[in-house]
Amino acid sequence: MRTIMLAAAASLALAAAPDRAAAQTMLAAVKAKGYVQCGVNTGLAGFSQPDSRGQWKGIDVDLCRAVAAAVFGDASKVRFTPLTAQQRFTALQSGEVDVLSRNTTWTATRDSSLGLNFAGVIYYDGQGFMVPRKLGVKSAKQLNGATVCVQPGTTTELNLADYFRANGMTFKPVVIEKLEEVLNAYFAGRCDVYTTDVSGLVAVRASRAPNPADHVILPEVISKEPLGPVVRHGDDQWFDIVKWTLFALLEAEELGLSSKTIEQNASSANPSIQRFVGATGDIGKMLGLDNRWAFNVVRLVGNYGEIFDANLKPLGFDRGINNLWTNGGLMYAPPIR
Amino acid sequence: MRRRSGSAGVGGGAASRVRLSTGDPRLRALAYQAAALAAVIFVGWYLISNTLANLEARRIASGLGFLGREAGFAIGETSLVPYSAADTYLRAIVVGLANTFRVALIGIVAATVLGTLVGLARLSRNWLVAKLAAGYVEFVRNVPLLVQLFFWYAVITENLPVPREAVEPLPGVFLVNRGIFFPVPAWSAVHGWMLAAFAGGVFAAVAYAWWARRRQARTGRRPPVLAGAAALLLLPPAIVWLAGGAPARLSVPELAGFNFAGGAHLSPEFAALAAGLIVYTASFIAEIVRAGVLSVHHGQFEAASALGLRRGLALRLVVLPQALRAIVPPITSQYLNLTKNSSLAVAIGYPDLVSIANTTINQTGQAIEGIAIIMAVYLTISLAISALMNWYNARIALTER
Structure with missing residues (x-):
């Protein structure tokens, strides 16, 4: 509002x-x-x-x-x-x-x-995915059916939909405006995946994760983000x-x-x-x-x-x-x- | 201003032989109103023309053409309107609108029921019940709604387990931080016929109630309305179900990959938003109901009990119908508030109209058009609710003496 x-x-x-x-x-x-x-x-x-x-x-x-x-x-x-x-x-x-x-x-x-x-x-930069290590996911191609936390109004939201469409996979977005709230949702396990630019993932993992080692950034970079x-x-x-x-x-x-x-x-x-x-x-x-x-x-x-x-x-x-x-x-x- | 009224005075004075001057209050009022209207029109014109000029100067595209373009983003809740990322912005906005309706409708019905119960409980002669209701009202209506929404959302997402460790309180019902999953009957053609039979039953029940009232007025004896109506509502669908071969297959949620699939599902975002809106609005409705009941003179209660009506019956048949006249106008405002408050959904990720329009604004950059759409939609919804409630109010007000 x-x-x-x-x-x-x-x-x-x-x-x-x-x-x-x-x-x-x-x-x-x-x-x-x-x-x-x-x-x-x-x-x-x-x-x-x-x-x-x-x-x-x-x-x-x-x-x-x-x-x-x-x-x-x-x-x-x-x-x-x-x-x-x-x-x-x-x-x-x-x-x-x-x-x-x-x-x-x-x-x-x-x-x-x-x-x-x-x-x-x-x-x-380029967009990537971060998942909790305990899910055991090794590649973004394994994310079919996942719930994805994302912030609204960004190219991130579009790339995300494009990537899943291009690979014939489905996902459920949870779109929350404030960074704090979207991170809370991800760290509480509301989503399986958090996606944003890789730079943002690295920064968030280093500065916000309760234990940075519990989260992995998947190798796929799905977009160009200059x-x-x-x-x-x-x-x-x-x-x-x-x-x-x-x-x-x-x-x-x-x-x-x-x-x-x-x-x-x-x-x-x-x-x-x-x-x-x-x-x-x-x-x-x-x-x-x-x-x-x-x-x-x-x-x-x-x-x-x-x-x-x-x-x-x-x-x-x-x-x-x-x-x-x-x-x-x-x-x-x-x-x- | 002076010249305006002066010249009008000359013309008007000649025609009606009444000497009009700037001292004439009617003429002055007219002149002030004309001036105010002119000022409003001028400000509106200035804002619009300046906006268009500035948009033009900065080469920002304008117009509603963007609505036909592919949206390209996904939406989490599309149970009412099918949608995929390949659909248009217009369809995305319709999905948002449907989601707003969904939460507003459920919210209004549930808040009315809860609010009425709490309002009556606060009038109860039972000390504990009255104090609990008072405590609920005072606590809930004094905490900002946004904070309550965050609270409900946190309760759901932080306290419930992840899908792989789901809680199963009843067989087939799963509580996880992705929402509540529960089994529903797998759809078959028989269900459609059952719905039709139920609709027929509703008509029959209404007709039966009307007949029962006529009979009571004529003979003084009341046929069993509740049992009769219940039979009329439940029996036809049951007969259709049995005749159709009693399809009993259930769609049961099962863990598949990351999440549960199958069955039906309420998302945490919807649950948190609905809970927040219902609990918050119910506290206001409770006070309105209490005020309405107290506005009916105590003598009405006494007269009703003198006729031998028990307290519950007196409340339902004598007091509430009169209280409704005091209750309906302010409760309309609460319905409007609930509908507009649903726009706080964006904070907890429920894809309502504002959330979708927000995303659209940012993907397309059409901020002015997007906000105009939001305003037009809320205005339409609000005016529709107002019209409906005013019609209802006029209907019940007819009994006034």
């Missing part, structure tokens, strides 16, 4: 808000406001979750901080709006948040008919800023620049590094930012590898396909020049 109220409120906001896009660019509006408003997950370990002191932590959160560093030269000029899967697009469409960085899968429908633009991929930050249609400059902030994180790792080394490497003779830190060229100015935007991003937030190691590695995540292309992964930034 709360969601409905929020969705209704957001719809109303969409109705009442005069068209601001024409009057002022997003960048100017964000600068005037003094902070970036960023939509994040309500709590997913490793991606966005408040720590014991109420500080938001995770790779999605760090992307928001990186955008703030690029725009303001200050990674703390960001405010977070925790959003459920169902609120997120309305919140972005209605202008409640400037960037949506909330483990959101890039799909054609979302990119087109929802009026959104995906600014790249921060984590290549997760990335999203902006709304209508302001290409803001889209570019978010997109190239993400690329700067990847490029920094490829160039060997980290938050600890970038200051001393700033004077390196390597022309790529010179362009990156803004010593030569006008990349920052072309984006409408300070020329040291990428330098600030790396100095204040770190490179992609640092962010991954700080947030995901402790939970048991493997770099896998999220490694740089030079190390056999999919992470590849176009040249910053």
Whole structure:
């Protein structure tokens, strides 16, 4: 019900808000406001979750901080709006948040008919299944007739139905909105299976399971889930800023620049590094930012590898396909020049 | 405003020879109402046109075309309307609507029965019964419904065992955290004829009751209505059953793979939602019933007992018919509340209308259309219940003197 109220409120906001896009660019509006408003997950370990002191932590959160560093030269000029899967697009469409960085899968429908633009991929994910070890299930192909716990309104729900249809199997979904409640149902044995992105399964098993060893993640990955930050249609400059902030994180790792080394490497003779830190060229100015935007991003937030190691590695995540292309992964930034 | 009424005053004054001025209260009232209506229309127009303009500017698709597309997601409870993931969004929403009706209908009937019993119990002369009923009402109606739903859901899913360790209180009945499984007669054509015979029996029983009342009025002697009606209701289906060869095969639930298959089944989500709605709404209905009974003057009780009616009969024949007039209007509100409260189902995973529409909104991004559908459906259901109850209220109000 709360969601409905929020969705209704957001719809109303969409109705009442005069068209601001024409009057002022997003960048100017964000600068005037003094902070970036960023939509994040309500709590997913490793991606966005408040720590014991109420500080938001995770790779999605760090992307928001990186955008703030690029725009303001200050990674703390960001405010977070925790959003459920169902609120997120309305919140972005209605202008409640400037960037949506909330483990959101890039799909054609979302990119087109929802009026959104995906600014790249921060984590290549895929949907998987987790089952209690004592069921003795070894493969997702053995799940015929199973009861599956799933959260509503996500690509997860569609992939799940597709996979069982494609394999001629049946299942019973138990669809519960709040993560807490759906996990309670799974851990109480209401369902045989819990399904979400593998990253979510790993995080949940590490942080929520009474005993992590009692649950196994099945080997099948049934979908492609490229997760990335999203902006709304209508302001290409803001889209570019978010997109190239993400690329700067990847490029920094490829160039060997980290938050600890970038200051001393700033004077390196390597022309790529010179362009990156803004010593030569006008990349920052072309984006409408300070020329040291990428330098600030790396100095204040770190490179992609640092962010991954700080947030995901402790939970048991493997770099896998999220490694740089030079190390056999999919992470590849176009040249910053 | 001034100009409006001023100009109207000139025209009106000439015609009726009554001097109309801005001081005329009738004219002023008319002008204020016109202004209020204009303001409402303007706000509505502004919201709609601005929404359309903003949707257009952001290139967000709008319209109801999405209803014909394939939904692609599965639904847990499709006992009333067959559905698969290959069906359309429209059909998915119809499944949700059917699930809402299912829980609302069962909830309204059961809450009325439970609420009436508790309300009368609270008036009981037995101290323990009255205090227990009072405690039930005060406890249940002061705890938020959402919390109660979580409580019922947790009771069912946490306390009952997994299918492989099922509890079997009666042969063929299994209690597990996937719900209650129980045997039902395997369907055969004879059952259809039995239903028809039962329907015929209902008509016969109503006619018999009418005849019995006429006879009582004429002769003062009352034929045995209860026994007669019961015979008329039960005998025809029994005869059809025997004539059809007495099919007695049962569909018994059996553990197959992950879960029980066969028989009939109530899911934990439905059970928790129905229990929560019934227990919660019954506490309000109990108070309404109690207030209704107390609104009937005590003299009516005394007069009834002077005629030799026992307390139960006095309650049923004299007091409740008069109390109904006070009970029906507020109880209508409770029925509406129960129906609308069923939308809390999404919290415990029962696929009602709101849950399905929510998913649809997120798959398609058509938030405004989705919410409009939800609002239109609840408005229709609520107005239908109101109309029905108002008709019933008008019927019983005719006896008023």
